[in-house]
Amino acid sequence: MQKSHKPINATITAVGMYVPEKILDNKYFESIVDTSDEWITTRTGIKERRILENGGTSFMAVEAIKDLMKNFPLNPEEIDLIIVATITPDMFFPSTACLIQEKIGAKNAWGFDLSAACSGFLFALQTAASFIESGRYKKILVVGADKMSSITDYTDRNNCILFGDAASVVLVEPIEDLNYGIKDSILYCDGSGKDTLYMKAGGSLFPASQETVANRWHYIYQDGKTVFKAAVKGMADVSYEIMKRNNLTSDDIAYLVPHQANMRIIDATAERMGISRDKVMINIDRYGNTTAATIPLCLTEYYKAGKLKKGDNLILSAFGAGYTWGAIYLTWSLD
Numbered sequence: 215m216q217k218s219h220k221p222i223n224a225t226i227t228a229v230g231m232y233v234p235e236k237i238l239d240n241k242y243f244e245s246i247v248d249t250s251d252e253w254i255t256t257r258t259g260i261k262e263r264r265i266l267e268n269g270g271t272s273f274m275a276v277e278a279i280k281d282l283m284k285n286f287p288l289n290p291e292e293i294d295l296i297i298v299a300t301i302t303p304d305m306f307f308p309s310t311a312c313l314i315q316e317k318i319g320a321k322n323a324w325g326f327d328l329s330a331a332c333s334g335f336l337f338a339l340q341t342a343a344s345f346i347e348s349g350r351y352k353k354i355l356v357v358g359a360d361k362m363s364s365i366t367d368y369t370d371r372n373n374c375i376l377f378g379d380a381a382s383v384v385l386v387e388p389i390e391d392l393n394y395g396i397k398d399s400i401l402y403c404d405g406s407g408k409d410t411l412y413m414k415a416g417g418s419l420f421p422a423s424q425e426t427v428a429n430r431w432h433y434i435y436q437d438g439k440t441v442f443k444a445a446v447k448g449m450a451d452v453s454y455e456i457m458k459r460n461n462l463t464s465d466d467i468a469y470l471v472p473h474q475a476n477m478r479i480i481d482a483t484a485e486r487m488g489i490s491r492d493k494v495m496i497n498i499d500r501y502g503n504t505t506a507a508t509i510p511l512c513l514t515e516y517y518k519a520g521k522l523k524k525g526d527n528l529i530l531s532a533f534g535a536g537y538t539w540g541a542i543y544l545t546w547s548l549d
């Protein structure tokens with residue numbers, strides 16, 4: 215393939231989503247741990263989350279891609295690349311991207327998984343954008359999918375109320391009109407956050423053993439308070455930074471599209487940007503924290519509801535384990 219010398223932007227040209235049918239509401243958690251609907255609602259903004267009973271992350275991703283294909287014409291054989299942001303792959307290897315490739319018949323695609331926890335979708339979207347801007351690739355599927363229930367300890371009230379399962383996908387393609395598409399990104403990682411949010415075992419450092427199972431090391435550990443403080447600062451600062459760098463005022467922005475971890479983190483970010491609640495995409499109340507899926511889920515739901523219009527300026531923003539965090543500025547190009 216020839217390298218393009220023409221400046222092009224990458225843009226989202228199709229969206230799709232899947233959430234499992236089974237709902238766990240706050241009342242259910244009152245029955246399994248010492249908590250209350252009131253505590254969960256006021257501290258997090260979450261009312262319910264979806265749980266996948268059978269199958270792995272690739273199942274949800276394929277369902278999301280089917281949803282995309284139902285609404286947008288896409289021949290799987292035209293897909294060049296599949297990038298899957300996930301921390302809950304079906305297996306360590308083969309990659310979830312390979313499993314998806316086979317299931318959807320993307321015969322001409324290559325692909326890989328990308329691990330950046332709650333910032334996964336942003337990292338994957340910027341990676342896709344760079345491949346598109348290089349001129350070598352024309353159609354890239356960017357999937358954000360996590361089956362968080364597979365690594366959630368349902369005896370730990372600090373964490374079990376937070377997470378849910380979902381998958382969402384966007385198609386990224388070139389656009390010649392530089393008024394649209396992905397215009398800027400600021401992405402960071404800082405490994406000093408490694409001890410505050412992790413799943414300790416199952417990797418090469420602590421392979422599965424009776425000890426790792428007995429110690430519950432195959433579940434998420436989170437020091438919520440420390441992560442909360444870092445997330446408020448990280449997400450608010452980077453969202454503000456990308457606005458300033460692009461000379462954007464809050465009036466220029468149609469929506470903040472934040473990672474959905476905690477309503478209080480979302481509010482703090484919007485406040486720093488000077489953005490009112492009605493310009494913030496929110497679905498944390500219905501899905502909780504679905505890790506890599508939260509941002510594309512918001513985009514898909516708002517687009518399907520007719521609330522997202524061509525020409526809308528969006529700031530996508532996330533913070534997660536690692537730490538990883540960042541923001542992307544784009545102008546929506548879909549009618």
Ligand code: UT7
Nearest residue numbers: 248249250253257332371372438439441442445475476534
């Ligand atoms: O998405 C990736 C990044 N992750 C995040 O952004 C999550 C960041 N953290 C948070 O969202 C919040 O820290 C949590 C929602 C996890 C916790 O909220 P918090 O306001 O920071 O509460 P806390 O951890 O300071 O706990 C306050 C109290 C504690 O009791 P004491 O020690 O004050 O008696 C907890 O034991 O609330 C207690 N608590 C609960 N009470 C009822 C913790 N979890 C629960 C619960 N129900 N589920």
